[in-house]
Amino acid sequence: MRVNRNWRIIVQSLTLLGFLWLFLQTEYRGTDELAYPVSLLFRLDPLALFAAVFAPGDSDLLLLWPALVLLCLTMVFGRFFCSWLCPLGTLLDFFGGPFRRASNSFVGWPKAKYYLLAGLTLASLCGLQLFGLLDPLSIFLRSLTLAINPLWNQLANGLFGWLYQADLPLVSPAADLVYPFFRDRLLAFRQPVFLLTLFTAAILLLLVLLERLQPRFWCRNLCPLGALLGICSRHSLLQRSPLTDCSDCSLCTSHCRMGATAGAAAQSAECIRCLDCLDFCPNQRIAFSFSKGEAKGFDLSRRTLLVASVSGAIMAPLAAAAPLTGTYRNDLIRPPGAVVEDEFLRRCIRCGECMKVCIGGALHPDLLRGGAFSLWSPVLIARLGYCELDCTLCGQVCPTGAIRLLKVEEKRKTKIGLAVIDRDRCLPFARGEECLVCEEHCPTGKKAIVFDRRKVLLGSEPKELLQPRVLTELCIGCGICETRCPVSGISAINIISEGESRIPLRLL
């Protein structure tokens, strides 16, 4: 009987399902305020806590206290989070399983993650926050938002659509019967489409494929959260004995998914308390107990640790030496409530919650608009979707305060950019044709787009036309005009970042 293993798999499955359920609730469901704490995963995340605490400005620690609880629990029970709760770990166990080899002599670099953590922490302290790129919880939710969920919707909608069109006997009526359940509970309101879907998917796939090299390759060698929990776990109360393989048996070395008993590892920091060894030990010699055993040292190379820390510390000024985005481009539109750019990048942990919840499908992961280290942070691409006037959902889900929670009245006045008309392509200007779509959709009460009645000459033929004009002081940059502009491809009215509320006027 593998009692412990079965229990663990049950807990892992339930936790994963729980987080998936929260993911599905990360959506407008008829009330302005979300009913559930959908970003719970990141409130539990000590790296998100670090990012928030290291950033300038006030952090709402009331939001992030669960992360402290997790750290405390780790000091008692060890690195249990990695084997019982972490959704990325669960994905690697479940989907990486088939790729794993029966026996494996690859040792890996278990210390690398500590050096990585040191580098990331120093970089973050000095002003360049990169936790988000490697935070396993961010990787999980980002992949879910940008890759898995769009794929699932594509497949399900494709199938239901085809069955609806083909009208097959028996099958189609059955599909119609279950469709409302899928539509209302499991599918997104509209097909999610995102930039960087392939790239994000490729990284998740890579992590799964690395299981071939070694079970839990990511967790053993790279995961910075694993490293942090490992450090807390080293002197935890719950410890395994014996620390290493017994002299007459080396099953632990070959079976332990973390290689926790292998010579080079600091056992108490690597062991993720999955309790599998209780099951596979043929002699029942292994025990987990709250007795204080002597912990084995970390055995990190001081020199490497120093190099990693210094590299991290140097990355920050290096990154800061680049020209500020706002000084040479104007297409970086951040969500409403976003704090000033420098603080924004230091707070945003690239979790993708805001992109998931965005009701207009306007928020997309950035590649380079915000500079070299803006990868996966949210940008508003108004041609693909607009910011709904009375919606405040992105501020509600942001776990680190990168997007502040705005009241609806505040939100209506928050300028995220400014619409400018491209007269070379706008129909009334460029072709002398009537068009009123941008004005029609402009939501600001007193409209920020008005018409001027002008007499124009089309060749020699005089024509009276209504031509749109943007009122700079009223436009909030919501982008609905750019989304709905009927010209094909790039819009004839575009949102630029000029006049954003988050930049105080005196800095312009």
Next chain:
Amino acid sequence: MLDRRQFIRKSLQTACAAGVAGAVPQLLLPPAASAAQNAVLAVRRGEDIPRLVRETLAAFGGMKRFVHPGETVVVKPNIGWDRAVELAANTHPLVVQTVVQLCLEAGADKIQIFDRTCNDPRRCYVSSGIQSAVEQIDSKKVEIVHMDRRAYKELEITDGKALNRWSFYLPALEADRLINLPIAKHHSISTLTLGMKNLMGVIGGNRGMLHRKIAESLADINTVIHSDLTLIDATRILVANGPQGGRLEDVEVRNTLIASPQIVTADAYAATLLGYQPQQIETIVAGHQRGLGEIDLSRVKQL
């Protein structure tokens, strides 16, 4: 056991069969109403909206004139914008509620309410108050639904002037009765949003494209979509910053309902409420030329 060759052959045969089966059922639609009918119109005023709706329909002899027992009905209000009731961007929820109740009383078997909105559909359905008003009716025969993405189909517009094909929402075309419930609104400088424009809510495609030849395009669309009753909500009207408004200053209370079986007749009268002659509104002129109703109000019989 199938070998690989057989498997491929079988698969291809099945796929072909399914493809053919999918293509066979063709839509047979009744032609749009001709203008031969006598133009009739009912206008009623009053503050109690449910009563006003009932009085307006009573002018025609009640809802049973339009909806018969056992029929399926689509009620198409304007739910286009994420705006509260008092801002007059969407049809008043009590108008929708009462019309649906009247359909039930007339014996309708199934009533669907929907609109292809401009803002996010979920927010519009909630903010407009229409979702909760319909759900209050609490009848199994009534449902307010979001547009089913599978149910759009591209159709020929045989008599189209600006368009010869467009994507339409089949449930609106296939229902026995379509009741059009627009709200009278200012829409940019010289156009109005009335009945004909409201039916843009049951078409697919990139609707912004239509604005380039809006009058002829709307007339084209309206030759395909036949509505049995147009009931224009002018209980309060938006006189500026339409069609979505957002300021109470732009709303005028008029306590009026306008009903006609012919969409253009109703629109023509409603235009006068907003201070225009029907002949000034290109869409109404184009609709009249296609035989969708009477533009000359002196030739309309007021009930």
